[in-house]
Amino acid sequence: MYKYDDYDRQLVQQRVAQFRNQTERYLNGELSDDEFRPLRLQNGLYIQRHAPMLRVAIPYGLLNSQQLRTLAQIADQYDRGYGHFTTRQNIQYNWPTLERVPDILADLEQVEMHAIQTSGNCIRNITSDPFAGIALDEYVDPRPYCEILRQWSTFHPEFAHLPRKFKVAVNGAKTDRAAVQVHDIGINLYRNNHNEVLAEILAGGGLGRTPVIGPSIKRDLPWYELLTYIEAIMRVYNRYGRRDNIYKARIKILVRAIGAEAFAQQVEEEWQHLRGGVSVIPQVELDRVSKYFTAPSYQHFSPNELAQINQQLQDQRAQNPGFDKFLIRNLKEHKQPGYAAISISLKRSGVAPGDANSDEMRHIANLADQYSFGELRVTHEQNFVFSDVPKNQLFNLWQQLKTHNLAMPNIGLVSDIIACPGGDFCSLANAKSIPIAQAITELVDDIDYQFDLGDISVNISGCINSCGHHHIGNIGILGVDKKGEEWYQITLGGQQGNQAAIGKVIGPSFGEAEVPSVVKKVLDVYVEQRHDDELFIETFERIGLDPFKLRIYGQEAA
Secondary structure (H helix, E strand, O other): OOOOOHHHHHHHHHHHHHHHHHHHHHHOOOOOHHHHHHHHHOOOEEEOOOOEEEEEEOHHHEEEHHHHHHHHHHHHHHOOOEEEEOOOOEEEEOOOOHHHHHHHHHHHHHOOOOOOOOOOOOEOOOEEOOOOOOOOOEOOOOHHHHHHHHHHHOOOHHHOOOOOOEOEEEEOEOOOOOOHHHOOEEEEEEEOOOOOEEEEEEEOOEOOOOOEOOOEEEEEEEHHHHHHHHHHHHHHHHHHOOOOOHHHOOHHHHHHHHOHHHHHHHHHHHHOOOOOOOOOOOHHHHHHHHHHHOOOOOOOOOHHHHHHHHHHHHHHHHHOHHHHHHHHHHEEEOOOOOEEEEEEOOOOOOOOOOEEEHHHHHHHHHHHHHHOOOEEEEOOOOOEEEEEEEHHHHHHHHHHHHOOOOOOOOOOOOOOOEEOOHHHOOOOOOOOOHHHHHHHHHHOOOHHHHHHHOOOOEEEEOOOOOOOOHHHOOEEEEEEEEOOEEEEEEEEOOEOOOOOEOOEEOOOOEEHHHHHHHHHHHHHHHHHHOOOOOOHHHHHHHHOOHHHHHHHHOOOOO
16 A cells, blocks of 8 residues: 655645644634634544534545554544444544544554545545455555645645535446445546556535436546646636535536536646646656556465365354354455455444444454455455455454454445444434434344345435435435424435436435334335346346335325
8 A cells, every 4th residue: 555755745844833723823823713724624624513523534444454453443532432434434523522633643644544624515535446456356546646646635735625525536446336426526547458558537426415426528538638627627617616505516527517528628728738748747656556456476376285274164154054154255356366355344243333342443453464465455345355355364253253243244235334424423314314324223233134135225314414325225215304304215226336316205204213214115016016136226127116115104105
């Protein structure tokens, strides 16, 4: 993973010192709330329902074990012993005191981390495929390009005060695991017949108040022109994006207003002034950054050794049904023979989705050192991934994960719920997310039942900002406010990935106590109506919304 050079270290150190001075001035009454607000937001600090909330960047989801231990230490020293991993591949602390935030930033700087541009109207944390560099279906390792984008966008003076926040996702594989179609800019990297790296650019996607699947506006862009073309997009958006209405300020509104074709034409005209210019990525720079993303020192197994490992795994699975279930759901095949990627679910009964306490973080960090070259990833589904686990060590890893309740075999199942912190913490939320997630988890607690249901995504957001990505959940749940009371709107048929789709609202909303029974009725209709081996989303697309509405509302669907 990328290592800071002297320039990086100096830049982050200066920002820490700057914010310490700004915080002291605010606490001394020298800065007003309005003056301090943009300064704290530039450093990832929000004022939430009960306390400040600090959002720390995990660039494109990559962490090393030392960094995770520091996150655990921060949770203990400055918070309440835990952190919340988000759909943006960040971590949030919900209980720091304002005067200690500069100390947290100083501790982060020691392990090459920061909270810069995790908030505000700027380019936020660049996100990507959590299986980057190891996936069998990968065309291009997106991590070097993510790092170049991160460096380019950090403190970029032209894009520090955009009309609204801006999110970029990068994918380099056949399967989109970065949700590029619902980002302000989505980038698909691929290769042509000459093995040259090219990019497809999508613009104007996003969720929130106006959910939109981003249209493709450019194909076959040479990799070295990535920054020039994105700069052209940003300039058009900066020039024409609305600043008079916060609800209409995102780039998706601009693209929809003038049309994708007209927007692409404006970007193309702007690009003519930039292409081939100072922002072209030199090959030497790509090479410099790429050297930080080389493969670890894998053990090279002979064919006989691989056969023995596979036989051992087969025997272990036969003798341990729990281990077998764990591998069925949590293992992803690796491009390196004899290795696998293992997902660690942060979706456990009685625990808020995406939460990990400090003991769990330290345990995971120790296991990353022991089994995965000291590296791990954070997914936008709010889970962890060990990217490089020898297959002959999988059983030992599983046993050690079990000791901390971290061996849930539920990746992609109905209890692998994505949820924002909701009304328990967020001042923007209309309703709570965590109790709903916990109630659904209890409803489907039987793991055999979950396995029978198969892949189903449940996403919960406490407000229309869609931090829980409810629009693209097979089952989406949105907290809404009805005369000061918490209600929940249900959508069905959303999905992420290559066939990304926005879910459809089934009808009137429900009270909190009703939501689990509504979800159960949805699952019952699926079980009754599915064909053999048909996934939930496939059944939904075949039978449509009406059978679900009829079961839920007890009347003929309109």
